[in-house]
Amino acid sequence: MAKPLNEREIVLGILMDVIEHDVYSHIALGNTLSKYQYLDKKERAFITRVTEGTLEHMLEIDYILDQFSKVKVKKMKPVIRNILRSAVYQLKYMDSVPDSAVCNESVKLTVKKGFGPLKGFVNGVLRSTARGLGGTEYPKDPVAELSVRYSMPEWILRKWLAEYDMDTVKKILTYFQKEKPVTVRCNTSRLTLEELVQRLRTEGVTVKSHPYLPYALSIAGYDYLGGLSSFREGLFAVQDISSMLVGEIASPEEGSYIMDVCAAPGGKSLHLAEKLNGTGHVEARDLTEYKTGLIQENIDRMGLENISTVVQDAMVLDKASMEKADIVIADLPCSGLGVLGRKTDLKYKTTERRLEELALLQRNILSVVCRYVKRSGTLIYSTCTINCTENMENVQWFLKTHPDYVLGSVQDKVCSRLQDAIQEEGCLQLLPGIHDSDGFFIARLIRKGAR
Ligand SMILES: C[S@@+](CC[C@H](N)C(=O)[O-])C[C@H]1O[C@@H](n2cnc3c(N)ncnc32)[C@H](O)[C@@H]1O
Numbered sequence: 001m002a003k004p005l006n007e008r009e010i011v012l013g014i015l016m017d018v019i020e021h022d023v024y025s026h027i028a029l030g031n032t033l034s035k036y037q038y039l040d041k042k043e044r045a046f047i048t049r050v051t052e053g054t055l056e057h058m059l060e061i062d063y064i065l066d067q068f069s070k071v072k073v074k075k076m077k078p079v080i081r082n083i084l085r086s087a088v089y090q091l092k093y094m095d096s097v098p099d100s101a102v103c104n105e106s107v108k109l110t111v112k113k114g115f116g117p118l119k120g121f122v123n124g125v126l127r128s129t130a131r132g133l134g135g136t137e138y139p140k141d142p143v144a145e146l147s148v149r150y151s152m153p154e155w156i157l158r159k160w161l162a163e164y165d166m167d168t169v170k171k172i173l174t175y176f177q178k179e180k181p182v183t184v185r186c187n188t189s190r191l192t193l194e195e196l197v198q199r200l201r202t203e204g205v206t207v208k209s210h211p212y213l214p215y216a217l218s219i220a221g222y223d224y225l226g227g228l229s230s231f232r233e234g235l236f237a238v239q240d241i242s243s244m245l246v247g248e249i250a251s252p253e254e255g256s257y258i259m260d261v262c263a264a265p266g267g268k269s270l271h272l273a274e275k276l277n278g279t280g281h282v283e284a285r286d287l288t289e290y291k292t293g294l295i296q297e298n299i300d301r302m303g304l305e306n307i308s309t310v311v312q313d314a315m316v317l318d319k320a321s322m323e324k325a326d327i328v329i330a331d332l333p334c335s336g337l338g339v340l341g342r343k344t345d346l347k348y349k350t351t352e353r354r355l356e357e358l359a360l361l362q363r364n365i366l367s368v369v370c371r372y373v374k375r376s377g378t379l380i381y382s383t384c385t386i387n388c389t390e391n392m393e394n395v396q397w398f399l400k401t402h403p404d405y406v407l408g409s410v411q412d413k414v415c416s417r418l419q420d421a422i423q424e425e426g427c428l429q430l431l432p433g434i435h436d437s438d439g440f441f442i443a444r445l446i447r448k449g450a451r
Helices: 007-020 025-035 041-056 058-068 078-093 099-112 116-135 142-149 154-163 166-177 193-202 241-250 267-275 289-302 352-372 392-401 416-421
Strands: 182-186 206-209 216-220 236-238 257-260 281-286 307-311 325-331 373-383 405-407 422-424 427-430 440-447
Touching: 007 025, 007 041, 007 078, 007 099, 025 041, 041 058, 041 078, 058 078, 058 116, 058 142, 078 099, 078 116, 099 116, 142 154, 142 166, 154 166, 182 241, 193 206, 193 216, 236 267, 241 267, 241 325, 241 373, 241 427, 241 440, 257 267, 267 281, 267 289, 267 307, 267 325, 281 289, 289 307, 325 352, 352 373, 352 392, 373 392, 392 405, 392 427, 392 440, 416 422, 416 427
Parallel strands: 257 281, 257 325, 281 307, 325 373
Antiparallel strands: 182 216, 182 236, 206 216, 373 440, 405 440, 422 427, 427 440
């Protein structure tokens, strides 16, 4: 029986959703892969690679297309420009696909989508691109060149170059474009790391230990997570190593009461609940029922009992929670500039204005939730971003406006390989490409006074 859609048509559908209709790429791709579960591993891998690759390299691809097409990318019909974008990605980055197949399949897709009169245009642009690709000239201006080569908007590059040297920025950009392993955290409340390694290997998964934490693994070689019984049974959680460090830096004592004020989907809350060894309690809060539902799904899968969910807007003071928590986790909404390698479309969708709004939102939330911390308790502030406005500047602002807080040391909370990430006492700034993790910031703030 003929398959209803081929892989390239599926890729086009995802690109249309992400680029033209503002859906987030990880959501569009995840939904599509679960919808087309009948596809085999190779076809699913092709869809993932072409979608992510096209998005990752989109500025460069558009720059190339503009050199070989009389009609500029911005002026093309959305369907046509996205057929061409994914085709140029295959021509430039996938040696395993013959150029002729890329051109022929793109022409067929153009016709199938009802743009028959444009098939000559698509064919012509792709054949000229295939012939001329080796001689592409990149911009002369160094920032414009970086922007095209690494498909990173110039305003983001200028922001980073104001904070980091060129060599560091290049390392960050290179890391974003590298294939990254999936990092997982062993659910130590259910089994030992050795048992998990054995179990994963019997399921055909390639497993490597991670240098930063003893209970973390890098995994590869599986089709999709839901297909692994070890995942369905909650024997591990997918979490970047940087997020696991929140649990390390919070280092709760058994019996602690922990409040995670922006908790969905619950990665850090669950890690902390595990660290409590069946004692104490974690209250995992988020804005909506839908979000707390996501946390609950993970609680059920991981099988922990010392954790519950609450719908609560972190901007609104909850008087009943004043000075109630030993630890408050404020892993706040942020620009996500540290995870651009995973959320490939975010760099095109965010703006400088949005960054400023987020920094303000973070300050507002911190001012409210810091009141839930007991005297001599801990407030952990974290973001998955690497710009100082949302990180160090917010911490400095917080200390100035909240004199009842001081920074606590993080030196003994992280391994020797991460000591260089300690930006200032009490603050850790992980940089992708410099450290083997996402870009992430963690500050450990201690409330003064005796309990
Ligand atoms: C960075 S994510 C949290 C990730 C989570 N800590 C984890 O490790 O899985 C930020 C979360 O903040 C939530 N959020 C945004 N605004 C909020 C608000 N005003 N009150 C509570 N939660 C909020 C979002 O719904 C989102 O789930």
